Amino acid sequence: MRDILKNCTRFLTGHIRQTPQQILTEISTVMDPDTVADVYGTGELIKSFERDIARLLGKKSAVFMPSGTMAQQIALRIWAQRKNINNFAFHPKSHLELHEHKGYQYLHQLNGVYVGEANRLFAFSDLRNLSIPISTLLIELPQRELGGLLPSWQELQNICLWAKNKGIALHLDGARLWECKPFYEKDYDEICAVFDTVYVSFYKGIGGICGAVLAGEPNIIAEAKIWKRRHGGDLVHLYPYILSAKHCFTKRLAMMEDYHQKATEVAHILREIPGIHVTPEEPMTNMMHVYIEGDKELLENRALQIAQKTKIWMFNKLAASPIPDYHKFELSVGDATLQLENTEIFDIFMRLVQ
């Protein structure tokens, strides 16, 4: 399998694959040679990047962090202390619940309260069922585990207005915020305006090595920097991540419309193939979940055969799905997807389900 992958030249999902050597060479080639290293969060490199991202999100201040896991726990802890309430509310399929070994609980003694149900976005009407006080309402835009779903603009504003009126802090899990712009047709500062704190990421759609930013009011961000140090995230040098984030941001932020357009085309193609479902039927961002009918192992083997013949890599593995006899994978459109003709995409999926 590794050999077949290694021989592939094109990829259905994500960006064009680069080796660490290619990435580091690219960064060191394009960067300003006079760049001075950041030192424990200080220096023009990190400060100017934080300022740029804060401005773009319409916030007064921002801090660069190694990860969103760190950034979001910190935001929740600060709000919990300010509101003197240890409960926060979130979607049952939030990254904090599924992928962080409950750090919010083990490190910060916070209680996560579910809003709505696992298989759909939460709605304004779900908020009535919140029976205990919460410090923060965490909203993920788009909801990654549901194939990149987004609430309508009006629904989002209703939810947020309800929270504001109750004195609840609003935190945006914007791991894929950049990918939302085509759907809302609004600038990032407009989308973020109603949120008190915003986390954004620089890999995923942007394709940097890693790194995150937390943005908000200056007093919140100043406190977040203290927590960043407590977490062990105030690294002596973050410049490899910052340089990569800056570079890829310049390269790809303007591509989000193209990724969304291609995702729409791919969804339309796949919907026509018997034995394939796509959700959402009309992609709201650059991503969708693709459901394929058939035996998991047989389909995975067939994808390997396709990869061997066409040198196009489709997916790593299939996951279980709620639809009987169907298995699924996440299809995120990136630079690599743009390189594939729609007819080629149609062909490889036809081979897969035949």
Place this chain on the structure above:
Amino acid sequence: MRDILKNCTRFLTGHIRQTPQQILTEISTVMDPDTVADVYGTGELIKSFERDIARLLGKKSAVFMPSGTMAQQIALRIWAQRKNINNFAFHPKSHLELHEHKGYQYLHQLNGVYVGEANRLFAFSDLRNLSIPISTLLIELPQRELGGLLPSWQELQNICLWAKNKGIALHLDGARLWECKPFYEKDYDEICAVFDTVYVSFYKGIGGICGAVLAGEPNIIAEAKIWKRRHGGDLVHLYPYILSAKHCFTKRLAMMEDYHQKATEVAHILREIPGIHVTPEEPMTNMMHVYIEGDKELLENRALQIAQKTKIWMFNKLAASPIPDYHKFELSVGDATLQLENTEIFDIFMRLVQ
């Protein structure tokens, strides 16, 4: 000041200065082009480095972490839970007490109990004064804030044997462990043998970009990986730090004897100059504290003038010292120090105190 620094070609302390661009270029040039990126702690690059460091330290398992702040809090938390005791003991000038905003307390609800006094190493005799149960005794080798002091081998063994007999876990803060070898004249696995968990660092003497390793028994390290994720340290890619650590490790581990030898020579030179004290008088590692008599601002300005004339940078700033009328700085010998002749070092200090 920044302009003068920028024009300097030689440096009294540390390694030869490289820009981020030079560092990234060097890494991408020397690395194996077939290196595959680590993904969330998996992959041969990170695994093999962890294995190599574990073996060198004589431990069965190890995990690479972004920082020592993270690694050490995690070790202490795990021991606290295993022993069911929230108190740990450490030197009052430990990094955990001075530089981490008490993360051990705010994130892990641990209580730090001082052993001994701030201005000297703690001794076997200080352990008698520990009046409450502790889960872990944290020992820093060498004690950085005291100029790199080390207990004698016999004293260290006595302290550790006492802890072992009481069922207390032994954790080594080895931020500068590599620099201890010339003093103990023992291999790293011998120095670490008595410790249950060991943290080591890859900047400082090694001169990498950043990064740390925590080593110990496999069940401890497996749990540490869960905590690493909770802390937000299980980054999707750590390869810039790992590649840099590997490269600098190869380049500099064998240099520790030379650094120590040069530190000894420098201390001997400086001791002869009126108005200068050095502690320790005989350096135990590559570092020492240099105390200089005189007005802080006047001395700092004079160092700038020396830098302007000789293009040798002596120190950034002077700090207050317990000796009246004296100010101090930390002198760590690295590749840059080795490039200076002892007569040149004598000359610049003579100019400084004249």
